[in-house]
Amino acid sequence: MRKLIKGIFLNPKSDYSVEVLNNYYLLIDNGKIEQIEKNIEINEVAFDVFYDFGDRIIIPGMIDLHTHIPQFRAAGIGKGELLEWLDNYIFLLEAKFSEKHFAEDSTKLFFKHLISKGTTTAVMYSSPQKQACEIAFEIADESQVRAYIGLPLMDRNTPEILVQNTEQVINDIFSIAKKWHKKNKCEFVLTPRFALSCTEELLQKVGEIAESDDFFVQTHLAENKKEVQEVKLQFPDIENYTSVYDRYNLLTPKTLLAHCIFLNDEEIEIINERNCIIAHCPTSNKFLRSGIMRANKYINAGLKVGLGTDVAGGYCLSMLNEAMEACEVSKLLSVQNEMHDDVLEAESAFCLSTIKAAEFLEISEEVGNFEIGKKFDAAVFELSEVHKITELKENELLRALMYNIDNRTAKAVFIDGNLVYHK
Template identity: 35%
Template sequence: MTASNTTVFFGAIVNPARRALEYLPQAAIGVREGEIVFFDRHAESASASAATHNIKNFDTVDLSKTTSFLFPGFIDTHIHAPQYPNSGIFGKTTLLDWLTTYTFPLESSLKDPKIAQDVYSRVVKKTLANGTTTAAYYATVHVESTKKLADICLSQGQRALVGRVCMDQNTPDYYRDASVEEAKKSDREVVEYIQSLNKPDRILPIITPRFAPSCTGEIMSWQGDYAQKNNLHIQTHISENKGEIAWVKELYPACKSYADTYHQHGLLTEKTLLAHAIYLTDEELNLVEQQKCGLSHCPISNSSLTSGEFHARKILDRNIPFGLGTDVSGGYAPSILSTARHGLLVSRHVAMKSENDADKLSVDEVLYLATLGGAEALKLDSKIGSFEVGKKFDAQQIDLETNGSPVDIFDWELPISEGNKLENLVHKWLFNGDDRNTSTVWVNGDKVVTK
């Protein structure tokens, strides 16, 4: 295939639109140089669509005779790459003792470049195999290992935001930034390295104060200023656990709230992504909304560490953009599909307490949050998150009849093109599917996973 060639994807396509999914049993997408050049929501054939768009040279990926559909790649808005080996290991801990018992010892071991190479190669490979085409990663405090994570994302073809974790107080001596000056120097080094890769469409730096308790006011103010001057993304944690919230209040008594603590230090911008946000008050939500920040909802983590229940409907009603995060390894699964399923279930728990059916999230909504919602939270929705002309082609081919598939399909559920059969298959996929059903993954039009 020459660089100027177009590839036409023809078959069933499912596409997130505002808070819903379009189910298109017979559609066509044209991709050239990684970008979507046409999208026919109803198509007769690949060649008919190509002719309509005056395209003579093209390759075809024809899924129309299979049990497959195309879906946009998942966006993981919150994942700790170095914690991947601990997936599933959290016992009965809650946030603060989980950090000291399991997390800091493991993260500190990534100082060794060999361990970093092994862990980061595997987490990127595994998340890609699960259909994650974009991830917002926390690395560790270590500069060289963090650079390695960026290199690995680039070489395996995953789009990523990569952040060096900054923490200069209230963490063990064996694992922290030695001083404010050291933290600034390390942050600059990582940001400049990622910028020197010169692939702003693929790998972006993201300023990453771990969370307010582990950062001095001095470093947070510097990071806010540095991020704003250089137009960088910012990610951190907020309001995940009640003990954590009380601690922030104690450490920053002059700030009105947890959200205000970040605001006072210049860290709430429209490129800020705040993870968890379970207990934000209405006043804090007003501030987050006013500052145009995005949120990351991490339902598996919040259930595993018994942190609390995120009130998704309240956030949707406020039009604060949010997506889903695996939060590996507070969350045990590297899969956004599993995270979406659990997000749906957590919303049912919220509804059981509120006795309000409106609090339940639908299949369409959680799959929208898993893709376009994440892109909106990261302010990358003009480029990724759904299939639209001008956006990058980040996609996964879902097939419910692969080898060893956990899903059974019955004769009467096919063909996909009839009635609402496609919609039913998507519902079965959400609840019963896993990475075995993700048969091919493309990022920027390049095939990065084939099974």
């Protein structure tokens, strides 16, 4: 099947720049980009379908590096900081995922909304029940999303209704991974929820699996001050929070660390040496009154930084929203620190949520931006009616899109060249 797509393409680049392909045509053959042209004679091109998106904006499918499938129904609900919020809202909601129908309905709802916001690749936590994790994979697979999903591991400091048996959950890891790891567009991710929820025995075993197999690892790190203090109490002989994961060989180039707000220079150095990936989740960090991560400081230090919605700490699945928030909180940080260097610009935030994230997930040869030979993962958006395309400069298009907070829903979304959503 050959598809011809016309519109205004915003094309993020690895050097944090954004190219504007105004009124371009992309020819898609069998899901892959075959041609990118400004002027073509339509009569001379062989295609089966023509999508003329006119003056709509087309961006690469966005990549969410950190979010929680079962928490979606709690978006915006609840109050308080991380640890009490988990106890008062989230664990109760995740416990309901032991009911099969609730888990199925909620998971379908999550993926429907995820795709509608233009996200085509996501790294996610399922609910901690084995069945809920398998349901997540089944629905992700049907949705066609490039899905990295982990069963959150929690064998201590967890309400009785959710706490896992260490030996049993290790068996569950192997059982789910055997069925779903690298099947179609799915990958199983090793997911110690965070240091406080795991015994040292469990961390040890997961570290061994991470070393022996080619898995991504995801966890939370230094999100909240009280959490950091608790980790000190529970691991008194380990120097700092980052070193807890390092002790158990959980820090690898395929490890995604969400939040990373309260890190000292030594910890930043460890993360840099281990070449881990940081998932910056500014909306969640506001909602749970956690703090502001110094994204630019980390990027300038050479760390791999991407963005995550962290629903339901975050209250919106839109990565355009998350990119905007990353810019906005960086401005507050720059005022607070009196350092202009802390400001993250829209172009950088856009690249973090597309091509840079693809590089970190080792899929940039396939997706992340529009290049010949790559798969066509894309989302089509309409600008707000207050912005007339003809009156905008090309370099204003990205901000007009990113700050269009009244409408975060895509008009159309493609994965592998297939139209998976349209409005």
